[in-house]
Amino acid sequence: MTVMIDGKALADEIVQDVAQEVSSFKLKHKVVPGLAVVLVGEDPASSVYVRNKILRTEQAGLQSFAHYLPENTTQKQLDDLIDQLNEDDSVHGILVQLPLPKHLSESRVIDAISPAKDVDGFHPENVGKLVTGQQVLVPCTPLGCMIMLKRHVDELSGKHAVVIGRSNIVGKPIANLLLQSHCTVTIVHSRTHNIESICRSADILIAAVGQPHLVKEDWVKPGAVVIDVGINQITSDGKRKLVGDVDYHAVFSKVSAITPVPGGVGPMTIACLIQNTLTAAKHQFGA
Numbered sequence: 001m002t003v004m005i006d007g008k009a010l011a012d013e014i015v016q017d018v019a020q021e022v023s024s025f026k027l028k029h030k031v032v033p034g035l036a037v038v039l040v041g042e043d044p045a046s047s048v049y050v051r052n053k054i055l056r057t058e059q060a061g062l063q064s065f066a067h068y069l070p071e072n073t074t075q076k077q078l079d080d081l082i083d084q085l086n087e088d089d090s091v092h093g094i095l096v097q098l099p100l101p102k103h104l105s106e107s108r109v110i111d112a113i114s115p116a117k118d119v120d121g122f123h124p125e126n127v128g129k130l131v132t133g134q135q136v137l138v139p140c141t142p143l144g145c146m147i148m149l150k151r152h153v154d155e156l157s158g159k160h161a162v163v164i165g166r167s168n169i170v171g172k173p174i175a176n177l178l179l180q181s182h183c184t185v186t187i188v189h190s191r192t193h194n195i196e197s198i199c200r201s202a203d204i205l206i207a208a209v210g211q212p213h214l215v216k217e218d219w220v221k222p223g224a225v226v227i228d229v230g231i232n233q234i235t236s237d238g239k240r241k242l243v244g245d246v247d248y249h250a251v252f253s254k255v256s257a258i259t260p261v262p263g264g265v266g267p268m269t270i271a272c273l274i275q276n277t278l279t280a281a282k283h284q285f286g287a
């Protein structure tokens with residue numbers, strides 16, 4: 001029997017657990033942990049994600065500070081806002097929604113965020129800590145994937161994990177986390193030869209490339225655990241729908257567990273952001 005890994009249900013659990021911890025934090029420190037969310041422009045998908053992030057922040061009893069900036073915001077205006085949020089004691093976590101409009105530098109903004117408030121875990125200091133196993137703040141999507149894997153794989157140690165995709169926000173950090181869990185890790189990407197046969201040798205397959213239905217039935221090993229990070233909008237029978245990087249229906253009966261799209265990794269990304277905000281606040285209070 002294949003298990004459908006329910007990211008939405010697990011995300012609800014995580015947010016509830018964080019809410020309980022937030023109550024204790026408030027009693028102990030007389031402070032409400034705060035998350036500042038910055039959105040530049042009006043990209044429709046980003047607007048949905050930001051709205052959901054703010055909703056979840058409030059569900060967890062955290063304070064949210066939303067900053068909606070116009071598309072024509074200058075780099076200087078964005079830098080000034082980040083400086084102000086870095087200095088603000090009521091803000092424990094800062095998140096700048098990506099992608100930014102083309103005229104703004106993502107790396108400059110990421111570098112400007114105080115590493116202690118970097119709840120996305122994208123700052124080079126936090127990336128270095130992740131690679132060397134000293135992490136406090138881990139990028140939200142990889143963290144969500146690891147939580148799901150730990151629930152569904154008895155023993156990660158020694159398993160062959162194949163990561164499709166080498167992005168800074170998913171592929172590279174998840175490969176490092178899998179390595180810390182003693183997996184044998186292979187990263188494959190657009191220049192890799194024989195991708196399909198490498199994927200077929202995976203006990204754990206993570207797809208994070210943004211190509212609808214790339215992973216077919218003959219790409220997976222029987223009994224593998226598949227985590228689908230892709231969220232791709234396609235038009236099928238004249239209707240728009242979201243699909244993952246994995247051909248879910250073709251692969252389903254062959255694998256032991258798989259995440260759906262929607263309702264898999266996406267909701268976990270937001271739940272892990274909420275968890276990271278509490279982690280950042282605790283760390284700032286010496287816990």
Ligand SMILES: Nc1nc2c(c(=O)[nH]1)N[C@@H](CN(C=O)c1ccc(C(=O)N[C@@H](CCC(=O)O)C(=O)O)cc1)CN2
Pocket residue numbers: 048049095096097098099120140141231242261262263264265266267268269270
């Ligand atoms: N600063 C950041 N920017 C971006 C990140 C990030 O982690 N930090 N990740 C992605 C977008 N993202 C979060 O920001 C994100 C994407 C998707 C979902 C989600 O819940 N998806 C739903 C479907 C939603 C829909 O109906 O459109 C699902 O998969 O069920 C949450 C967060 C890039 N930018």
Ligand SMILES: [Mg+2]
Pocket residue numbers: 100101102103104105106
């Ligand atoms: Mg840019």
